[in-house]
Amino acid sequence: MTRFAVVNPATEETIVEIEEAGVEEADEAVARAKAAFPTWRALPPSERARLLRNVAALVEEHADELARIESENVGKPISGARAEVAMVAEVFHFYAGAVDKHYGETIPVAGGVDMTFREPLGVVGLIVPWNFPLNIASWKLGPALACGNTVVLKPAELTPLSALRLQELMGEAGIPEGVVNVLAGKGSVVGQRLVEHPDVAKIGFTGSTEIGREVMKGAAQTIKRVTLELGGKSANVIFEDADLEQAARAAPYAVFDNAGQDCCARSRIFVQRSIYDRFLELLISATDGMKVGDPRDQETEMGPLISAEHRERVSSYVDGNVAFRGNAPHGPGFWFPCTLVEASNDDRIAREEVFGPVAAVIPFEDEAEVVELANATPFGLSGSIWTRDGARALRVARGIESGVLSVNSNSSVRPTTPFGGFKQSGFGRELGMHALEGYSEVKNVYFSTD
Ligand code: NAD
Numbered sequence: 001m002t003r004f005a006v007v008n009p010a011t012e013e014t015i016v017e018i019e020e021a022g023v024e025e026a027d028e029a030v031a032r033a034k035a036a037f038p039t040w041r042a043l044p045p046s047e048r049a050r051l052l053r054n055v056a057a058l059v060e061e062h063a064d065e066l067a068r069i070e071s072e073n074v075g076k077p078i079s080g081a082r083a084e085v086a087m088v089a090e091v092f093h094f095y096a097g098a099v100d101k102h103y104g105e106t107i108p109v110a111g112g113v114d115m116t117f118r119e120p121l122g123v124v125g126l127i128v129p130w131n132f133p134l135n136i137a138s139w140k141l142g143p144a145l146a147c148g149n150t151v152v153l154k155p156a157e158l159t160p161l162s163a164l165r166l167q168e169l170m171g172e173a174g175i176p177e178g179v180v181n182v183l184a185g186k187g188s189v190v191g192q193r194l195v196e197h198p199d200v201a202k203i204g205f206t207g208s209t210e211i212g213r214e215v216m217k218g219a220a221q222t223i224k225r226v227t228l229e230l231g232g233k234s235a236n237v238i239f240e241d242a243d244l245e246q247a248a249r250a251a252p253y254a255v256f257d258n259a260g261q262d263c264c265a266r267s268r269i270f271v272q273r274s275i276y277d278r279f280l281e282l283l284i285s286a287t288d289g290m291k292v293g294d295p296r297d298q299e300t301e302m303g304p305l306i307s308a309e310h311r312e313r314v315s316s317y318v319d320g321n322v323a324f325r326g327n328a329p330h331g332p333g334f335w336f337p338c339t340l341v342e343a344s345n346d347d348r349i350a351r352e353e354v355f356g357p358v359a360a361v362i363p364f365e366d367e368a369e370v371v372e373l374a375n376a377t378p379f380g381l382s383g384s385i386w387t388r389d390g391a392r393a394l395r396v397a398r399g400i401e402s403g404v405l406s407v408n409s410n411s412s413v414r415p416t417t418p419f420g421g422f423k424q425s426g427f428g429r430e431l432g433m434h435a436l437e438g439y440s441e442v443k444n445v446y447f448s449t450d
Contacts (some may be wrong), residue, residue, distance in 0.1 A: 001025075006161060009075035009304045010295050012332045018160065021185035026152070026193040029181035033123040033150040034199050036178030041120050041148035049099040052145060054173035056092035059085065062169060066162055070134055071295045073161045075303040075334070076258055078296055087415065088138040091431070094415040095142030102147065102436045104443075112448040118440040120148035121201035121225065125194030127187070127215070128163070129207045130156035130306055131261040131355075136229075137163050139419075140204040141180065143435035152181045152200070154191050156207075158306055160184035187211065198222050204438065205229065206263075209353075209379075209424050227428030227438045229263070229420060231353040232381030235374035236266035237396065239367075240275045242386035246408070248282035251359075252290055254384060254410040256338050259302050260314075260357035263425075264382035264404070264412040268350050270370050273363045280342075280361060284324045287338050292328050304334040305356055311336055314356030317349045323361060345373045353379070367392060371399040380422030382412050403429075 001019040008015050021029075040048075059066065066088070067081040074081075104116035126140040133155050144151050155163040160182075167182040183190050187207075194200050195218035202225035205215045209230040219226045236254050238247050254266040271279045295303040305311045311334045318339055326338035336356055343350050343360035350360040364370040374383065380402040387393050393407040403420045404412050413419050418434035420426060428438045 004157070006073060006158070007307075008072050009306050010072075010333045012334070015072060015161070018164075018184055021183040021190050023189060023193045025183055025185065026190045026197070029152045029183050030123055030125075030194070030197050030199050032178040033152055033181055036176060037120075037122055037150045039176060040145075040150050040179050043148075045100040048146065048148065049096045051174050052092050052096035052099065052142070055170055055175065056089045056096060058169045058173050059089040059092060059166070062165075063089070066134060066165060069165055070162045071303075073159045074130065074133065075295055075306065077300040077303050079298060079300070080258065081295075084132060084135045087413075088134050090415045091138040091142045095146040098143070098433060098436060099146045102433065102440070109446065111450050112446055114444065114446050117443040117445065118147065118436075119443050121439060121441055122149060123200050124149045124151050124202045124204060124439065125197070125200045126151055126153040127191050127194065127203060127205045127207065128153070128155055130159040131258055131263070133159040134162040134166060136206050137166065139430040139435070140206075143430075144204065144439045145175075145179070147436055147439040149201075149439055150179045152183060152194055154183050154185065154187070154194060157184070157186055191215075192218060195219055195224070196221060201225065202227070202439070204428075209426075212426060225438070227420075227430070228426035229428070229430060230381075230424060230426040231355075231379060232263045232265065232421070232425050233268060233351070233353050233377045233379040234264060234266045234382040234384075234402065235370075235400065236269045236383065237370050237374065237385045238269065238271045238275070238279055239385075239387040239389070239392065240272040241388045242408070243388065244275060244279055244282060247386040248279060248286045250384075250410050251283055252287045252338065253301075255359045256287070256290060256302050256357045257410075259305050259336065260359075261306060261310075261355050265355075266382065266384050266410070267354060267359050268345070268374075269359050269361045270364050270373060271361060272370075273365055276363045280323060280340075283361070284340065287324055287326060287340060290326060290338055292326060292335070292338065294329075302338065302357065305336050306334065308334055310334070310356070314354055314358060317352070317354045317356070317358055320347060320349060345376055351377065367396060371396060374400045374402075378424040381420075381425035384408075384410060
């Protein structure tokens with residue numbers, strides 16, 4: 001097996017070299033998962049739940065270690081990494097509890113009894129990106145395992161370390177051999193093989209819209225089920241009647257969190273024209289206050305980008321009317337400053353997902369216009385609305401074509417509530433009870449009593 005280097009984006013140093021899985025390893029992993037499926041699905045629900053609770057407990061026990069791994073490998077601030085690991089444990093707790101609460105129904109029919117069953121799909125392939133490696137893995141592992149599936153999980157090639165460690169912890173938790181198989185390898189090799197493999201029943205994919213399209217095409221060959229969690233270009237709508245100080249304090253975190261490498265980044269900040277100048281001033285001052293630097297420092301709020309190549313791409317977006325450019329460390333590390341650009345909704349920076357700490361600030365006149373502007377994008381993942389007018393907040397929330405919205409908040413994800421996209425941000429839902437739909441099949445059985 002060839003080896004590849006896993007790099008710390010804050011220092012550009014190699015953390016470790018690991019073996020790269022290829023097609024052969026992918027086939028072996030699918031075979032192991034297939035062999036483990038009959039036993040795993042047949043476990044009493046209470047036993048599957050107990051094992052998932054064990055996983056949650058071990059994640060909690062190893063929280064510091066997992067957060068350190070994630071922070072070092074992704075370059076994310078340690079405080080954020082800790083919060084993410086805490087969510088991973090909550091997700092496993094939630095799906096442990098969900099194992100015996102996702103059940104069928106009986107339907108009134110003539111001449112007998114009609115009932116539905118929730119059946120697992122079999123072997124599922126889980127493909128995750130590099131921005132929230134462990135978190136997003138848990139959003140898929142939890143419901144997939146709760147429903148009785150076995151899995152092959154492929155983390156992104158840049159960030160495989162936390163998933164590999166989680167696999168070990170799952171073994172310690174008592175998850176039987178072959179139920180969870182983690183493969184560190186290239187998307188174009190291992191990912192593609194999982195998409196094409198005839199024994200993989202479903203692909204749970206999170207990543208770019210571009211690769212999502214390829215996954216969907218590849219899955220068509222074997223009529224695989226797919227869940228696609230893809231890119232975004234979300235709106236942060238600031239009305240004139242909002243608590244402007246509060247909205248301005250929150251707005252930088254809605255886009256610069258995780259150095260902007262967040263599918264939910266509210267990277268189009270729409271500001272009502274009557275308060276535009278005042279809000280921009282507040283926003284610049286709040287952005288200026290963001291602490292950018294060493295991810296190991298407890299106070300750090302933003303770390304580097306994931307790679308030099310990604311930094312090149314992000315910087316290609318900053319050619320317009322820059323309203324603010326923050327500080328970022330020099331020297332080793334893929335640093336990029338928080339950047340605010342005054343833009344129009346038609347500019348490239350407002351149309352494409354930048355996936356870096358770059359926000360477009362765009363004026364609007366009224367409610368009708370901002371709904372139109374917010375929807376003038378192929379994406380529809382997330383968004384925020386800031387106003388003191390409750391009825392308006394609900395009207396706008398209903399009007400924006402997006403899977404997730406929050407009012408007077410940046411919040412996007414919780415273990416208990418559905419998360420996913422409209423339009424080219426994908427389809428299918430993760431988290432909450434909704435995710436279980438994507439990892440089970442409904443079987444209908446009619447039982448004649450005549
Ligand atoms: P990416 O699409 O490049 O890669 C995602 C995963 O797909 C990786 O594991 C990669 O190895 C794999 N892959 C690449 N080519 C493949 C192929 N041909 N077949 C199968 N798998 C393949 O995305 P990325 O750069 O890792 O992550 C950033 C993107 O992810 C952004 O667009 C972001 O918006 C999106 N994202 C979406 C969500 C969401 O929930 N909607 C969450 C996080 C990130």
